[in-house]
Amino acid sequence: MSGTLTRVNRLLVNVEGVTARLVRRFGPRVAGWCADTPDLIARLSSQWGLSLGEPLPDGASSIAMRCCLPDGTPAVLKVSPDRALMAEQVDMLGWFAASGRVPAVLAVDREASAMVLEEIVPGTPAGDMPAAPLPEQWSNLLAALHGVAPPPLPTRLLRGRCEEAFTRVGRRLSEPEISARIDATAWDRAIQRCERLLDTEETTVLLHGDLHLGNVLDGGADRGLMAIDPKACVGDPCFDAVDYVVAGAGLEGIETRCEHVAVACRLDGERLHSWSQVIAPFAAIAHLGNGGEEPVIDELLELAR
Structure with a gap:
C-alpha cells in the first residue's frame, strides 16, 4: 500500500x-x-x-x-x-x-x-477531431443515444436540469469579469427563452444532458463517437446538439454551424437556434472565467442579445 x-x-x-x-x-x-x-x-x-x-x-x-x-x-x-x-x-x-x-x-x-x-480508445476529444465529418458523426451519436428508451422509474426532466444550471451558474454573475459583460437583464432573457422552449416541447427523448465537446470522445472507426459523464434527463432532442453548435463561435460561426448541425441531425433548425441563444451566455461565462478570446466572447454575447 x-x-x-x-x-x-x-x-x-x-x-x-x-x-x-x-x-x-x-x-x-x-x-x-x-x-x-x-x-x-x-x-x-x-x-x-x-x-x-x-x-x-x-x-x-x-x-x-x-x-x-x-x-x-x-x-x-x-x-x-x-x-x-x-x-x-x-x-x-x-x-x-x-x-x-x-x-x-x-x-x-x-x-x-x-x-x-x-477507457475509450483513441479517446480524442471531439473538439480536436477533424471538423468536416463531425456533424454526421454527431448525428449518428444522437440517433444511438436518443434511441434508448427512458428507464421505467421516473427520471429528471430537462426543465429541472435547466433550473439547476441557471441557479448554479447564475451565482457567478457577481464575479467582476463576468458582471462587466453580462447583467441580470441578459440572464433573465436567457431564462425566459428557456422557459418558452420547455413549454413548447413536442418530441422528448432520453437526453445525455451534458453533451459538450469535452464529453464526446473518438471511439475509433468501429464505434464512432462515444459519450462520457451523462447527466441524463428527458426532454427536447435539440438540447444534446446545442453545446456543439455554440462551440462554433470563433470558427465557422454559430449561425453557420447551427444550420449544418440541424440538417445533419434532422433537428428543428429554429428550435436549435433558440436553444443556442439560451446556452450562449453560459458559454460566455465559461470563456470569461478562463480568459477566453474576445472575438469568441463577443459572438456569444451578440447571440444572447
Missing part, C-alpha cells in the same frame, strides 16, 4: 489545483475530501488490483486517472466527493449501455463514491 500511495501522491502533483476546482463546485467543505484523496485512490487501487497511470483532465465534480486492470485492460478510475452524483452516473451509464455509445462500467464502490470505467 505504501508504494501505491507514494505513486498516487506523485501523480496528484496538483492537489491544490484539484482542491480549488472542486471548491468552486462544492464549497470549502470539500477541501478535507481532497486532502484524503491519495489514501482513497491507494486503497481502491489495492482493492481492485489496479496499475495506475496519469491523471486525466478533470471535470467539475470528480478526479479521474488512467489505470489498468490486473489482466492489462486499459481503464479509468473515477472518484468524486458527491456520492449521489456518482451513483446517478453509474445508473445513467447503465441506461445508455444498449446504445453502445458510452463506456462500460467495470467496477463500482458506491460507499467510496468510485467506479472503474472502460
Whole structure:
C-alpha cells in the first residue's frame, strides 16, 4: 500500500489545483475530501488490483486517472466527493449501455463514491477531431443515444436540469469579469427563452444532458463517437446538439454551424437556434472565467442579445 500511495501522491502533483476546482463546485467543505484523496485512490487501487497511470483532465465534480486492470485492460478510475452524483452516473451509464455509445462500467464502490470505467480508445476529444465529418458523426451519436428508451422509474426532466444550471451558474454573475459583460437583464432573457422552449416541447427523448465537446470522445472507426459523464434527463432532442453548435463561435460561426448541425441531425433548425441563444451566455461565462478570446466572447454575447 505504501508504494501505491507514494505513486498516487506523485501523480496528484496538483492537489491544490484539484482542491480549488472542486471548491468552486462544492464549497470549502470539500477541501478535507481532497486532502484524503491519495489514501482513497491507494486503497481502491489495492482493492481492485489496479496499475495506475496519469491523471486525466478533470471535470467539475470528480478526479479521474488512467489505470489498468490486473489482466492489462486499459481503464479509468473515477472518484468524486458527491456520492449521489456518482451513483446517478453509474445508473445513467447503465441506461445508455444498449446504445453502445458510452463506456462500460467495470467496477463500482458506491460507499467510496468510485467506479472503474472502460477507457475509450483513441479517446480524442471531439473538439480536436477533424471538423468536416463531425456533424454526421454527431448525428449518428444522437440517433444511438436518443434511441434508448427512458428507464421505467421516473427520471429528471430537462426543465429541472435547466433550473439547476441557471441557479448554479447564475451565482457567478457577481464575479467582476463576468458582471462587466453580462447583467441580470441578459440572464433573465436567457431564462425566459428557456422557459418558452420547455413549454413548447413536442418530441422528448432520453437526453445525455451534458453533451459538450469535452464529453464526446473518438471511439475509433468501429464505434464512432462515444459519450462520457451523462447527466441524463428527458426532454427536447435539440438540447444534446446545442453545446456543439455554440462551440462554433470563433470558427465557422454559430449561425453557420447551427444550420449544418440541424440538417445533419434532422433537428428543428429554429428550435436549435433558440436553444443556442439560451446556452450562449453560459458559454460566455465559461470563456470569461478562463480568459477566453474576445472575438469568441463577443459572438456569444451578440447571440444572447
